[in-house]
Amino acid sequence: MSRCDDKQQTRRLLAAAGLAVPRGVAAAGDAADRRFLEEVGEVVVKPARGEQGAGITVGVTDPGHLREAVEVARVHCPQVLLEEFVPGEDIRVIVIDHRVVAAAVRRPAAVTGTGQHTVAELIDKQSRRRAAATGGESRIPVDDHTRDTIAKAGYALDQVLPEGATIPVRRTANLHTGGTIHDVTARLHPALAEVSVEASRALAIPVVGLDLLVPDIEGPDYAVIEANERPGLANHEPQPTAERFLDLLFPRTARG
Ligand SMILES: Nc1ncnc2c1ncn2[C@@H]1O[C@H](COP(=O)(O)OP(=O)(O)O)[C@@H](O)[C@H]1O
Numbered sequence: 196m197s198r199c200d201d202k203q204q205t206r207r208l209l210a211a212a213g214l215a216v217p218r219g220v221a222a223a224g225d226a227a228d229r230r231f232l233e234e235v236g237e238v239v240v241k242p243a244r245g246e247q248g249a250g251i252t253v254g255v256t257d258p259g260h261l262r263e264a265v266e267v268a269r270v271h272c273p274q275v276l277l278e279e280f281v282p283g284e285d286i287r288v289i290v291i292d293h294r295v296v297a298a299a300v301r302r303p304a305a306v307t308g309t310g311q312h313t314v315a316e317l318i319d320k321q322s323r324r325r326a327a328a329t330g331g332e333s334r335i336p337v338d339d340h341t342r343d344t345i346a347k348a349g350y351a352l353d354q355v356l357p358e359g360a361t362i363p364v365r366r367t368a369n370l371h372t373g374g375t376i377h378d379v380t381a382r383l384h385p386a387l388a389e390v391s392v393e394a395s396r397a398l399a400i401p402v403v404g405l406d407l408l409v410p411d412i413e414g415p416d417y418a419v420i421e422a423n424e425r426p427g428l429a430n431h432e433p434q435p436t437a438e439r440f441l442d443l444l445f446p447r448t449a450r451g
């Protein structure tokens with residue numbers, strides 16, 4: 196579990212096992228950070244230890260913003276990671292007892308305009324809907340991250356969004372910040388399933404939720420971004436995550 200807790204260590208172990216991880220370095224807080232940014236063009240800044248997207252800034256392209264993002268991440272953890280921004284879909288793969296049980300695409304919170312409501316009103320509505328659907332687990336915070344994301348889409352909180360226009364309001368796909376999750380287990384490319392099992396073995400962890408970024412869930416390409424040692428097993432309907440977990444705990448009653 197501690198191997199999953201520290202993202203730097205997770206990266207190291209997965210890379211050593213021959214798995215693809217985004218290019219990354221520990222933030223040094225000096226010119227080395229700017230050189231890394233120049234090299235990769237667009238970075239993600241994240242606390243080495245953290246979860247639910249807290250303290251993460253996605254899509255940093257200028258040095259001033261980089262410095263700010265490192266400060267934001269430092270509030271959560273003194274060790275900060277700079278990673279190459281990897282485009283693509285966010286997928287969560289649940290592996291129990293080194294077998295894939297479920298895979299889901301996760302999407303950042305987004306709102307769609309009605310031509311009558313402001314972005315703030317739409318967020319409020321969507322947030323209530325997400326909270327109701329998840330027993331309060333998923334909500335859209337209105338903070339700097341949200342304001343920046345909306346500004347990048349060309350809007351402001353008090354502006355009316357045109358009917359039918361959809362804009363993202365967060366840049367991380369975490370469920371806790373209003374993200375949505377969609378089961379894709381049946382469509383997962385076999386190579387992605389294999390990679391997920393290899394990752395669970397490399398970390399030697401019996402229950403894990405792997406976060407992958409992929410250009411296409413039906414293709415073999417991927418980068419593993421993190422491993423969650425306490426994944427939400429209830430978010431993967433209709434896949435039998437709870438059943439497999441019980442089978443792991445009580446192998447003599449397992450159906451095999
Ligand atoms: N290298 C990256 N490139 C693009 N997006 C990323 C990258 N790393 C993280 N993200 C985005 O941020 C989210 C949270 O990052 P993650 O490493 O999973 O940390 P957390 O423990 O907070 O979930 C991801 O689900 C993804 O949407």
Ligand SMILES: [Mg+2]
Nearest residue numbers: 247248406421
């Ligand atoms: Mg994650």
